Amino acid sequence: xxxxxxxxxxxxxxxxxxxLLAMTSGxxxxxxxxxxxxxxxxxEIGFLYVGARDDYGYNQAHAEGAAAVKKMPxxxxxxxxxxxxxxxVVKSMDSMIELDDAALLFPTSFGYYNPFxxxxxxxxxxxxxxxxxxxxxxxxxxxxxxYFGYIDECQYLSGIVAxxxxxxxxxxxxxxxxIPQVLRNxxxxxxxxxxxxxxxxxxxxxxxxxxxxxxxxxxxxxxxxQGIDVVTCHVDSPKVTIQTAEGRGLYTCGYHVxxxxxxxxxxxTGAEWNWATVYRNFVAEMQAGKPLPNFVRGGLxxxxxxxxxxxAMVPAAARAEADAVKAKLIxxxxxxxxxxxxxxxxxxxxxxGVDHGQTDLWLEKMDWLAAGVIxxx
Amino acid sequence: xxSLTLVLGxxxxxxxxxxxxxxxxxxxxxxxxxxALLAFGAFLAACGVNPLAAAAxxxxxxxxxxxxxxxxxxxxxxxxxxxxxxxxxxxxxxxVIGGEGALVIGGLACAxxxxxxxxxxxxAGGALLAQALMLAGGMAAxxxxxxxxxxLRFWRGVNETISSLLLNTIAIAVMNQLVEGVLRDPxxxxxxxxxxxxxxxxxxxxxxxxxxxxLAFGLVLCVAAGVLMQRTSFGFAASVNGGNPRAAQMVxxxxxxxxxxxxxxxxxxxxxxxxxxxxxxxxSATASLAAGYGYSGILVAFLARHNxxxxxxxxxxxxGIAASDGLLQRHLDLPDAxxxxxxxFVFIAVLAAETFSGRLRLRCRLWLPLPLSLRGxxxxx
Numbered sequence: 001x002x003x004x005x006x007x008x009x010x011x012x013x014x015x016x017x018x019x020l021l022a023m024t025s026g027x028x029x030x031x032x033x034x035x036x037x038x039x040x041x042x043x044e045i046g047f048l049y050v051g052a053r054d055d056y057g058y059n060q061a062h063a064e065g066a067a068a069v070k071k072m073p074x075x076x077x078x079x080x081x082x083x084x085x086x087x088x089v090v091k092s093m094d095s096m097i098e099l100d101d102a103a104l105l106f107p108t109s110f111g112y113y114n115p116f117x118x119x120x121x122x123x124x125x126x127x128x129x130x131x132x133x134x135x136x137x138x139x140x141x142x143x144x145x146x147y148f149g150y151i152d153e154c155q156y157l158s159g160i161v162a163x164x165x166x167x168x169x170x171x172x173x174x175x176x177x178x179i180p181q182v183l184r185n186x187x188x189x190x191x192x193x194x195x196x197x198x199x200x201x202x203x204x205x206x207x208x209x210x211x212x213x214x215x216x217x218x219x220x221x222x223x224x225x226q227g228i229d230v231v232t233c234h235v236d237s238p239k240v241t242i243q244t245a246e247g248r249g250l251y252t253c254g255y256h257v258x259x260x261x262x263x264x265x266x267x268x269t270g271a272e273w274n275w276a277t278v279y280r281n282f283v284a285e286m287q288a289g290k291p292l293p294n295f296v297r298g299g300l301x302x303x304x305x306x307x308x309x310x311x312a313m314v315p316a317a318a319r320a321e322a323d324a325v326k327a328k329l330i331x332x333x334x335x336x337x338x339x340x341x342x343x344x345x346x347x348x349x350x351x352x353g354v355d356h357g358q359t360d361l362w363l364e365k366m367d368w369l370a371a372g373v374i375x376x377x
Numbered sequence: 378x379x380s381l382t383l384v385l386g387x388x389x390x391x392x393x394x395x396x397x398x399x400x401x402x403x404x405x406x407x408x409x410x411x412x413a414l415l416a417f418g419a420f421l422a423a424c425g426v427n428p429l430a431a432a433a434x435x436x437x438x439x440x441x442x443x444x445x446x447x448x449x450x451x452x453x454x455x456x457x458x459x460x461x462x463x464x465x466x467x468x469x470x471x472x473v474i475g476g477e478g479a480l481v482i483g484g485l486a487c488a489x490x491x492x493x494x495x496x497x498x499x500x501a502g503g504a505l506l507a508q509a510l511m512l513a514g515g516m517a518a519x520x521x522x523x524x525x526x527x528x529l530r531f532w533r534g535v536n537e538t539i540s541s542l543l544l545n546t547i548a549i550a551v552m553n554q555l556v557e558g559v560l561r562d563p564x565x566x567x568x569x570x571x572x573x574x575x576x577x578x579x580x581x582x583x584x585x586x587x588x589x590x591x592l593a594f595g596l597v598l599c600v601a602a603g604v605l606m607q608r609t610s611f612g613f614a615a616s617v618n619g620g621n622p623r624a625a626q627m628v629x630x631x632x633x634x635x636x637x638x639x640x641x642x643x644x645x646x647x648x649x650x651x652x653x654x655x656x657x658x659x660x661s662a663t664a665s666l667a668a669g670y671g672y673s674g675i676l677v678a679f680l681a682r683h684n685x686x687x688x689x690x691x692x693x694x695x696x697g698i699a700a701s702d703g704l705l706q707r708h709l710d711l712p713d714a715x716x717x718x719x720x721x722f723v724f725i726a727v728l729a730a731e732t733f734s735g736r737l738r739l740r741c742r743l744w745l746p747l748p749l750s751l752r753g754x755x756x757x758x
Binding site: 046052053078079080081082084085086087088091092094095096098099100110111115133177178179180181208209364365 | 437438442444445448451452550553557566567568569587589654658659660663664665668669700702703704706707712713
């Protein structure tokens with residue numbers, strides 16, 4: 001077959017009148033001055049992400065929630081990704097309110113709240129702001145609010161499964177920073193595993209920041225070299241850790257979203273957000289004209305967090321134990337941080353007979369690693 | 378060697394050539410920008426997006442409304458300062474890309490000095506003094522930081538590009554270490570940060586604009602640096618050294634001093650950007666200080682061909698592109714990377730256009746024919 005005549009054909013097809021019309025109408029619409037209110041009754045909702053929407057992690061978890069909102073009638077979803085925690089996020093919120101007509105904003109990154117969301121909530125009292133992270137207090141503007149989930153419940157369940165699967169009794173945890181939220185996940189994971197065998201240890205490596213792909217890969221390899229056979233993590237995107245561990249033939253537990261597609265051989269289960277529940281509730285309340293709650297928190301019971309489906313390699317005994325604890329957590333009669341618990345320096349941090357239930361604010365100041373965790377805060 | 382010649386007139390004359398150089402200085406970037414925009418349009422079309430609609434959105438988001446203008450100005454203001462951080466050493470012939478690190482160190486210094494001056498926040502005069510000290514501290518810290526690659530270059534022959542790049546990583550690590558360690562405000566639980574500045578010490582916005590005062594600092598410093606580089610003997614010495622360091626040494630220019638001053642000025646600019654980030658935006662030093670402004674400044678300086686005056690329009694252009702990012706994402710469902718693609722096209726087109734510098738001869742015809750003796754010989758590119 002000769003390609004000659006093909007090459008000689010004009011590459012650029014003449015524009016059809018229809019295409020031209022479509023292009024100019026797009027131009028006219030985009031040039032229309034001032035604020036463009038959505039169609040009557042349409043609620044415009046803005047989602048702002050600090051990273052990429054498809055990061056297999058923190059931001060994807062929120063984007064999956066936004067996708068669930070898109071399916072609701074009468075809403076228009078506006079999304080922006082990779083917005084730094086600087087004045088940039090203020091300008092993005094301004095732009096969603098001024099150039100579009102957003103009435104409800106979800107700035108999803110933890111660092112957006114103070115001072116940026118607070119400033120915006122004061123500046124636009126008619127717009128509702130709900131921020132992920134649980135930072136809202138009574139003295140903050142009433143049109144702002146927080147939502148967060150008790151994901152350590154799912155980490156505890158992951159720990160149980162990991163405890164059943166580990167042959168070397170050594171687990172690994174790749175973590176970003178030693179802040180309370182992360183320490184709580186490490187401790188819950190370890191306590192879950194020690195339920196299966198109290199001798200199990202978790203080795204923690206802190207990478208120092210939320211997105212450090214090279215260090216995450218190095219940390220995972222270092223864990224594998226130490227004979228650790230189940231790895232999990234708490235970083236913005238678990239992608240690198242999960243893929244590296246899969247390459248090294250380790251079992252993995254995911255975080256933020258389901259990473260099973262990245263690790264078909266080793267993915268046991270994972271701790272996932274289920275933001276769709278939170279977002280759909282907020283939007284439905286707004287559409288019904290009801291005041292939005294300022295503070296929403298919950299765990300498995302409220303459907304704000306969920307676990308990834310078990311991998312095929314997880315045996316029935318592990319599933320049964322994890323499912324039993326899950327049922328108790330959903331029923332609300334299980335406490336993860338139940339005394340006596342010692343930290344890894346030998347000091348008792350929770351005395352025998354003391355329960356720190358999920359809503360206990362003491363847990364939010366966590367600055368210790370449980371006995372059996374190898375690492376330093 | 379081939380030379381691309383755009384003949385606008387007939388006779389190349391001395392004055393014609395001078396005008397031609399100015400015309401070239403404008404024509405090359407504009408040509409590059411046009412090529413980049415066309416390539417971007419083709420890219421969008423290939424992605425199934427209407428390029429005209431995208432162009433209209435970029436215009437609307439960047440310059441189309443008063444709100445957009447303020448957004449653009451706000452995005453441009455750190456770039457003015459970080460652009461200078463790249464451009465000033467480049468005039469001396471050094472490719473220092475340490476703006477990000479100097480910004481972080483400047484911000485950190487400001488956040489350390491600020492809380493110690495909380496007592497001054499009560500009175501207006503005291504607050505002003507405290508703000509001046511905070512900003513000066515940020516500038517001094519940034520200046521010292523970027524003098525390191527300058528000194529390493531001059532005395533040890535260390536490649537300044539590599540050392541300044543590595544210093545960025547070190548600066549961010551030092552900041553994280555301190556913010557999460559000794560400087561950490563015990564009240565900052567899940568987002569480690571330094572003790573916040575007293576509200577009375579925060580820098581305000583420019584009256585009538587929703588843009589912080591960093592914009593004014595940036596504009597003033599760009600103009601001052603432009604005057605320094607183009608109208609003083611220091612600037613002349615800098616460009617001599619930038620053109621040929623051997624020759625500069627031969628004619629007795631103190632090259633070491635030149636390099637250190639240029640690096641210090643560059644570091645002071647970036648340090649000021651960091652101090653403003655703390656004192657006008659964040660209120661404390663956190664990991665969010667390293668937001669990439671230092672790296673965007675490299676792009677700005679190259680597009681401005683390291684001319685401080687030109688940094689102003691270039692920062693506005695890139696600020697505008699960044700300001701329109703949100704609208705592109707929201708209305709055309711494009712990823713954030715789209716704007717990075719546009720920036721990439723612009724950058725490559727401008728670098729490619731640089732290679733035509735001096736070969737693209739725009740000859741302007743003057744209506745008074747010059748005597749033959751004054752006519753320059755046409756150069757062969």
